[in-house]
Amino acid sequence: MRLISGIQPSGNITLGNYLGAIKNFVKLQDREDITDFLVFVADMHAITVPQDKQALRQNIKSLVATYLACGLNPEKVHIFIQSEVPAHAQLGWILQCNGYIGELERMTQFKDKKEKQVAGVSVGLLTYPSLMAGDILLYDSDAVPVGQDQKQHLELTRTLAERFNNKYGDTFVVPEPFIAEAGAKVMSLTEPTKKMSKSDPNPKAYIALLDDINIVKKKIRSAVTDSDGKIAYDTVNKPGISNLLTILSCVTNTSIKDLVEKYKDSNYQQFKDDVANAVALELEPIQKRYNELINSPKLDEVLNEGRDYANYLANKKIAKVYNKVGLGRKTK
Ligand code: ATP
Numbered sequence: 001m002r003l004i005s006g007i008q009p010s011g012n013i014t015l016g017n018y019l020g021a022i023k024n025f026v027k028l029q030d031r032e033d034i035t036d037f038l039v040f041v042a043d044m045h046a047i048t049v050p051q052d053k054q055a056l057r058q059n060i061k062s063l064v065a066t067y068l069a070c071g072l073n074p075e076k077v078h079i080f081i082q083s084e085v086p087a088h089a090q091l092g093w094i095l096q097c098n099g100y101i102g103e104l105e106r107m108t109q110f111k112d113k114k115e116k117q118v119a120g121v122s123v124g125l126l127t128y129p130s131l132m133a134g135d136i137l138l139y140d141s142d143a144v145p146v147g148q149d150q151k152q153h154l155e156l157t158r159t160l161a162e163r164f165n166n167k168y169g170d171t172f173v174v175p176e177p178f179i180a181e182a183g184a185k186v187m188s189l190t191e192p193t194k195k196m197s198k199s200d201p202n203p204k205a206y207i208a209l210l211d212d213i214n215i216v217k218k219k220i221r222s223a224v225t226d227s228d229g230k231i232a233y234d235t236v237n238k239p240g241i242s243n244l245l246t247i248l249s250c251v252t253n254t255s256i257k258d259l260v261e262k263y264k265d266s267n268y269q270q271f272k273d274d275v276a277n278a279v280a281l282e283l284e285p286i287q288k289r290y291n292e293l294i295n296s297p298k299l300d301e302v303l304n305e306g307r308d309y310a311n312y313l314a315n316k317k318i319a320k321v322y323n324k325v326g327l328g329r330k331t332k
Pocket residue numbers: 006007008009010011014016017018019020021145146147148149150183184185186187195196197198199200
């Protein structure tokens with residue numbers, strides 16, 4: 001079974017990205033039924049909204065170091081940068097020509113993000129899901145580990161794959177989403193009914209993996225909760241406490257049920273202290289490894305291997321797709 005996933009280098013990687021995506025990649029890399037695993041930096045996706053050139057370069061490098069620091073093993077996972085594999089853009093274009101404006105306009109992420117674009121909404125922000133479909137279909141990926149918010153994009157990917165297969169004959173594997181039960185949707189610390197997002201203008205809303213540990217603890221201690229005083233899991237009436245329970249459950253590998261039992265007589269302050277300490281314990285070793293890696297030649301070594309492997313697979317596939325569509329001259 002082949003797996004692929006990517007994250008945009010669009011800012012500080014958050015605890016949401018970690019628990020919803022990266023931590024699962026690390027678990028999955030050891031599964032015997034996974035024969036091939038590709039994880040990339042979705043830099044072409046990042047430019048669907050304005051990016052500062054220098055910050056983008058820095059964020060790309062930082063995301064690669066973060067992948068490794070969180071425990072992705074380059075012996076088991078091919079790590080690469082999307083823009084270093086031109087076939088992503090090539091397939092993205094072909095899929096754009098097979099997608100409908102209406103179905104792209106219905107994407108919730110597009111609807112949310114377009115509201116925030118003061119300088120105009122780029123065409124790329126609308127067509128982004130067809131590029132994402134290209135990322136996945138290019139490698140005949142069987143499954144895609146992502147957080148809950150990407151489910152709709154994966155459904156569109158499946159639709160585009162089936163539409164293409166019907167029109168041109170069997171070409172793409174139709175992929176399955178792989179959404180973890182716990183941590184698939186970590187919420188904002190300041191508005192716990194909203195997703196924790198790295199592009200939130202309020203840094204108190206998210207925990208960045210590289211935040212100073214004292215700041216991490218402070219953010220958790222001041223997370224918005226309710227005044228009911230009871231520790232219970234109820235995402236509708238107690239979104240803040242439920243979110244902290246989810247976070248604690250993920251970082252301690254303990255079920256929410258057991259945590260609710262454990263904290264039934266505690267007050268919010270004791271509970272928040274424990275969440276703060278548990279998150280700190282998870283992040284400290286990651287930060288240490290990150291600092292060792294960020295300026296090491298290891299990053300280029302890993303990225304060169306990943307780039308070559310991904311290009312090898314992707315170029316074979318794009319040649320087949322060109323032949324199916326009738327582009328250019330026939331190749332063998
Ligand atoms: P942006 O705010 O720039 O849109 P983001 O923080 O939503 O970014 P992405 O790069 O879009 O992050 O997502 C990378 C991966 O992390 C995806 O698999 C996504 O589902 C997952 N993810 C993002 N935010 C969360 C969250 N709050 N909880 C769980 N998973 C998340």
